[in-house]
Amino acid sequence: MGAASDATAAAQADPVREDAAYARGEALVSTAWLHERITAPDIRVVDASWYLPQSGRNARADYAAGHIPGAVFFDIDEIADKASPFPHMLPAPEKFASRMRRLGLGDGNRIIVYDGGEALMSAARVWWMFRVFGHRDVAVLNGGLRRWQAEGRPLEDLPPMPRERHFTARLDTTLVRDLAQMQANLASGRAQVVDARSPGRFQGAEPEPRPGLKGGHIPGSRNLPFGDLTGPDGGLLEPQALRRRFTAAGIDLARPVVATCGSGVSACVLALGLHLLGHPDSAVYDGSWAEWGAGADTPIEQGAC
Secondary structure, three states, rough: HHHHHHHHHHHHHHHOOOOOOOOOHEEOOOOHHHHHHHOOOOOOEEOOOOOHOOOOOOOOHHHOEOOOOOEEEEEOOOOOOOOOOOOOOOOOOHHHHHHHHHOOOOOOOOOEEEEEOOOOOOHHHHHHHHHHOOOOOOOEOOOOOHHHHHHOOOEEEEOOOOOOOOOOOOOOOHHEEOOHHHHHHHOOOOOOEEOOOOHHHHHHHOOOOOOOOOOOOOOOOEEEHHHHOOOOOOOEHHHHHHHHHHHEEEEEOOEEEEOOOOOOOHHHHHHOOOOOOOOOOEEEEEEEEHHHOOOOOOOEOOOOO
């Protein structure tokens, strides 16, 4: 059997992979795959829905009205560093482990994350958080709740009753960047910085949704709006198209990348895309523009890159 036949056989044997051509297809699962395995003893489903304040949507209320059967609700504003002046910053490992234990999420679970928005924004954030805290058996539901409902798959409004499960939190600092590291990168240029915000916000031509922030971007960064990585139905683009989006934005996929955005959420869509393409050195600037744009001594650029 040739190499191509081997690859095809492997893809058929492992239906977790949404598209076998992704270098790391295990990070993405289809609605059909989840529907077939939703009652499996090792599967745990997480509703990671979160919406910008101006959307008028309430993620917890939407979850209570209807969610994928068995899903628990992950609140990124509560499972966060509440002492930080910046929104939904990563919590301490101890807090993360405690919250996961209460949600019944822990060691040995295969965790599938979805959201009810567009472009997998908050699902990607929670996928990244699990990986930051050492849990690698985690995947995003491609197309999210939007695709699940469009296909007529079941919802329930019953509150789950999870059994507590031990979660071992091991912080992986290679996946996170802080302000000092981003400032040091201005001088070293070691990592490319890619910004997931809209072109208008990146260029400083549109106001930021949070008051008091400067307009523009981190000097030298590139712009790739997170919504450009998904198709009309909210699913991620196929590998070749995904790769073209990054290269068209001026990103060299052979070099380290740090993703940033408004507050560290939509940047995780870029991190997910890079991961699927097999990129080994992508990280997320957790404070993102909420932190950089508020600084008195953080330089900015405006206009197109």
